[in-house]
Amino acid sequence: MSEANYTYLDAPFTVRDKWTGAVLDSENGNSYYAGVKLKFSSQINLGKMRLAIIAVLSHVRILSSSMKIEDDKLVMCLPSESYIKEGLLNELVLANGETDQDFVNPNLSPFQNGLRLKYQWDGERHCFFIGFWTFTCDGLSIDLIINAIIDCYEKGKFAILYDKNSLLNIEKRSKYSDFVIESEYFEKASLNNYFKSIKNDLESRKSKTITIDFEILEDELRRVARRLGVTDFTIIFSLFQISISEICEQPTVITGVPFVNRYSLTELNTVGPFANTIPVLTSYPEKTKFIDKIFITQEALLDSSQRQMLDYSKYLPKGHKKLYNQIFNSWNAKLENKTINLSDGNFLSIELIHNGTVRSELDITFGSSSSGSILGKFGFYCKNSEIVNFLIESIKQKFKILKEE
Numbered sequence: 001m002s003e004a005n006y007t008y009l010d011a012p013f014t015v016r017d018k019w020t021g022a023v024l025d026s027e028n029g030n031s032y033y034a035g036v037k038l039k040f041s042s043q044i045n046l047g048k049m050r051l052a053i054i055a056v057l058s059h060v061r062i063l064s065s066s067m068k069i070e071d072d073k074l075v076m077c078l079p080s081e082s083y084i085k086e087g088l089l090n091e092l093v094l095a096n097g098e099t100d101q102d103f104v105n106p107n108l109s110p111f112q113n114g115l116r117l118k119y120q121w122d123g124e125r126h127c128f129f130i131g132f133w134t135f136t137c138d139g140l141s142i143d144l145i146i147n148a149i150i151d152c153y154e155k156g157k158f159a160i161l162y163d164k165n166s167l168l169n170i171e172k173r174s175k176y177s178d179f180v181i182e183s184e185y186f187e188k189a190s191l192n193n194y195f196k197s198i199k200n201d202l203e204s205r206k207s208k209t210i211t212i213d214f215e216i217l218e219d220e221l222r223r224v225a226r227r228l229g230v231t232d233f234t235i236i237f238s239l240f241q242i243s244i245s246e247i248c249e250q251p252t253v254i255t256g257v258p259f260v261n262r263y264s265l266t267e268l269n270t271v272g273p274f275a276n277t278i279p280v281l282t283s284y285p286e287k288t289k290f291i292d293k294i295f296i297t298q299e300a301l302l303d304s305s306q307r308q309m310l311d312y313s314k315y316l317p318k319g320h321k322k323l324y325n326q327i328f329n330s331w332n333a334k335l336e337n338k339t340i341n342l343s344d345g346n347f348l349s350i351e352l353i354h355n356g357t358v359r360s361e362l363d364i365t366f367g368s369s370s371s372g373s374i375l376g377k378f379g380f381y382c383k384n385s386e387i388v389n390f391l392i393e394s395i396k397q398k399f400k401i402l403k404e405e
Contacts, residue, residue, distance in 0.1 A: 011076050049149075092118070243395055
């Protein structure tokens with residue numbers, strides 16, 4: 001492909017951090033690869049839907065980025081829309097016999113374009129698999145892509161954006177921030193060692209992923225949050241932080257939380273790697289009441305949200321590799337596990353495919369089931385199974401207490 005058919009973009013820090021992790025990953029980068037499975041009813045206009053999916057994926061060029069290092073900088077190489085479309089039209093292949101886990105473990109180099117599209121008939125539904133590197137987009141981007149595919153199928157047009165200036169703003173904001181990171185984050189990070197040390201041997205790095213139905217209905221969660229004057233996210237995150245603090249007998253807990261890091265209407269409608277994981281520090285003084293701990297957590301989240309544009313790696317003192325052992329995510333994509341009725345009487349259900357690998361001692365994603373209950377996906381190293389089991393039970397019990405107060 002000619003150089004003229006590419007656009008080049010210096011990778012923002014939200015890409016650099018994850019891409020570096022993928023390069024160093026012992027699982028050949030697969031910890032940073034994910035997929036979306038779109039399942040359509042049997043009577044869908046298959047040819048029309050195929051073209052709609054390809055039109056949207058071609059337009060969102062960042063998903064097809066390959067990477068190169070030039071003058072000590074990481075550069076994203078974005079193919080032209082026409083080139084991507086031609087490739088997808090010619091290379092769409094059947095995924096018959098391939099499992100979901102096969103699809104999200106493609107054994108690609110992080111330098112390579114990660115966008116993949118496959119089709120499968122599962123006996124009842126038409127299924128399209130879309131695979132991508134997670135350093136090219138975020139959870140909100142997935143919702144934007146799915147909504148654009150629906151619009152393209154139903155209306156023949158879509159409003160999803162690829163906006164280069166918005167992507168450049170990610171790096172600009174991180175450089176010109178007036179915020180100063182308090183030293184307590186670095187001083188207390190060394191206390192955040194309640195997970196068993198993971199060594200670089202195969203036995204130690206064995207991991208597992210489990211999904212837990214907490215038997216908490218979204219409506220119940222919403223009612224409790226409204227009563228306390230906080231968000232749904234604050235409730236779930238508080239239960240997690242308080243549980244970790246109690247189980248590990250540490251008043252201070254630091255957890256990485258992804259924030260949207262979008263500051264304009266254009267950015268809210270642009271597909272890209274905007275989300276930034278920020279350390280959230282909660283400290284619960286001895287004898288603090290349970291309800292008061294929730295308000296302490298709320299203040300910590302609000303405080304951290306003001307720093308969501310920062311590249312924390314620039315602030316790490318020598319010898320510090322990270323500030324947290326666990327990552328807490330919630331409602332990564334709002335459309336996950338949802339069923340959408342289309343205007344022609346057909347329907348679409350959406351499933352995010354996780355590849356079962358972990359990027360930290362504990363990766364947690366909360367979301368909703370199709371029946372409206374709260375699900376928690378826990379990815380962790382097997383050596384930490386005991387603490388995870390305690391954590392799950394603690395969260396369940398604490399919500400019961402909260403609901404009954």
